[in-house]
Amino acid sequence: MRLSAPVYQLKRKARLLSRADNIPLHEALDRIAVREGFAAWSLLVARMSSVTPAAKLFEQLSPGDLVLVGARPGHGKTLMSLKLAVEAMQSGHRSVFFSLEYSEKEVLDRFSAIGVEPARFDTLFEFDNSDDISADYIARKLADAPRGTLVVIDYLQLLDQKRENPALMVQVRALQSFARERGLIFVFISQIHRSYDPAVKPCPDLEDVRLPNPVDLGLFSKTCFLNNGDIRFQAAR
Incomplete structure (x- = not known):
């Protein structure tokens, strides 16, 4: 509830x-x-x-939010994003997962890893791994998405991998405006720079986000960083 x-x-x-x-x-x-x-x-x-960390995080999300979920490989950022998608669907909202990294089978397998049967949400969940994924493509695909739809983008650093796509900063700003206008929630999975050292700090933060191309991280209204089971959530001030 x-x-x-x-x-x-x-x-x-x-x-x-x-x-x-x-x-x-x-x-x-x-x-x-x-x-x-x-x-x-x-x-x-x-x-x-008794509420799970994903449920607690979802409770604090609002339509129009841009959420950054970051972790080093193998520390649960994709699973956390899928758990947020499940929370949204359990609340009756749609979830759309755009991936430039995974196949549909791989994502569905990860549903099983978090103990969720994908068939439960057959009409609420949509997966898209087109090679054309970009801010413009996402906006077109979500033209009729109802308010409250949770959108996962896997992952931030791949949005401008094609030279013909706009700069990453331009795309994030466009999706921020689109999210606010339509009342959607965007969850961006993000890579963490390999220089991050857990011996120095237990969990990465914005300073550790890998940015091969410039992005104003202040565009994200909320962040969630993970490392070895530690979860750090923060809302923009």
Whole structure:
């Protein structure tokens, strides 16, 4: 179940309700929980504590977001992106996976790796690995995509691999405008520079994103970096 707001905001609502109605805080918390579909606040907290990292991240995404998911090879960036796609589909939204790296079979196999049967989402999931993938191509393919559709792009550094495609910065800006205009969520899988040293810091960050061509990383509204099971999520200030 997706909450109407993060837990900390719900707590604030409960405190305001407690003061406004002159009731104990625990009663106000229970009232807020009922509004969210739980019989009591304790049940809401128990449910949220069992939520997966992908579910927690998805809870914080909004239509128009550009999300950067980065990790070194083998540390779960593709799986995290697929988990976000699953979260979107479980909420009734479409997910589209554009890949310049994987075949459809490889992606479907990764669904199995996260314990998900792709057939469950047959009408909500779409895979595209055309050689023509670029910002313009993606916008054309998503011309009729409903608001809330989650789009995975695999991966950022390959969007301008063809010389005839616009510069990477131009493409990311175009997709940012498109996402905001249409209310879509874009998740960009990103390579991390091989100079990243986990002995220096446990998880990579924006400084470690591999950029063979310039991109203003400030265009991304949220980031998620992974390393050895450690997950660091941050929203733009």
